[in-house]
Amino acid sequence: MTRAKKIIKKRLKEPDEFITLTERAFLFVTHHTKSIAVGAGIVLVLLLSIFFFQKWEMKNEGSAYQMLNLVMESYQMVSSPYREGSPQEYKNVLEGLNEVITKFPGTSSGKLAILYKGNAYLRLGEFDEAIKAYEVYLEKAGKERLYRSFAMEGLGYSYEGKKNYEKAMHAYQRVLDLGESFQLANAHLGLGRCYEKMGKTKEALEHYKSFIKISQKSQMANIVLRKISSLEK
Known part of the structure; x- marks a missing residue:
């Protein structure tokens, strides 16, 4: 009986592990209340910053999209297949595109405006400026394969x-390497033209025939078939 009482007393004297941990946590919070409050405040500020940045970014994207749409209405009018715009009209379009690029540089519409800027310079025959625009677009654009292939074709x-x-052949080859099916025929056609102008008839014929295989029902098919017939004589 005496031995049992001693064991109970001994157990009572031993510290309860849960109570000890709780006390330690309480003491830690008590002594570090200020630091914890500062840390919580920093986290809250960061979360609010992310939230407001995302809202601002969405609004920015919307504004950029609206502005680009307005410019594209003019662009489509001057680059219509039924009516070629004047140099001044293209310059007006370029002013609008530059405004989108300057005001909304980080948006998807701002980046797309750079691609159309290259197209406008290409139409004007200002090839160096077109090349600069296409190269900037390829640096800034994401992994959108179709638009990248448009820029590479423009470089060609x-x-x-x-x-x-x-260099034109290198650009067209990049389009082929990208593998965007919509652009493959044009890339073969471009390579065929370049090889022909360089006097490499065999290579030109290979690419012209590849064009026909891919795009035999296109408006260019008859012209290319006549070209093949002429080169094979």
Whole structure:
């Protein structure tokens, strides 16, 4: 009986582990209340900053989209297949595109405006400016394959305009490597033109025939077939 009482007393004297941890936590909070409050405040500020930044970004994207749409209405009018715009009209479009690029540089519409800027310069025959715009777009654009292929094709046309066929071929080959099916026929056609102008008939024929395989029902098919017939004579 005496031994049992001693064991109970001994157990009572031993510290309860849960109570000890709770006390330690309470003491820690008590001694570090100010630091914890500051830390919580910093987290709250960060969360609010992220929230307001996302709201601002969404609003910015919307404004950029609206502005680009207005400019694109003018762009489509001057680049219509039924009516070629005057140099002044293209310059007016370029002013609008530059405004979108300057005001909304980080938005998707701001980046897309750079691509159309290249197209406008290409239409004006200002090939160096077109090349600069296309290269900037390719640096800033994301992984959107179709738009990237448009920029690469634009580079090809621009270098062709400068009679730099090696660089033009490199641009068209990049389109093929990208593998965007919508653009493959045009890339083969561009490569065929460049090889033909460089006097490489065999390679030109290969790409012209590849164009026909992919796009035999296109408006260009008859012209390319006549070209093939002429080169094979």
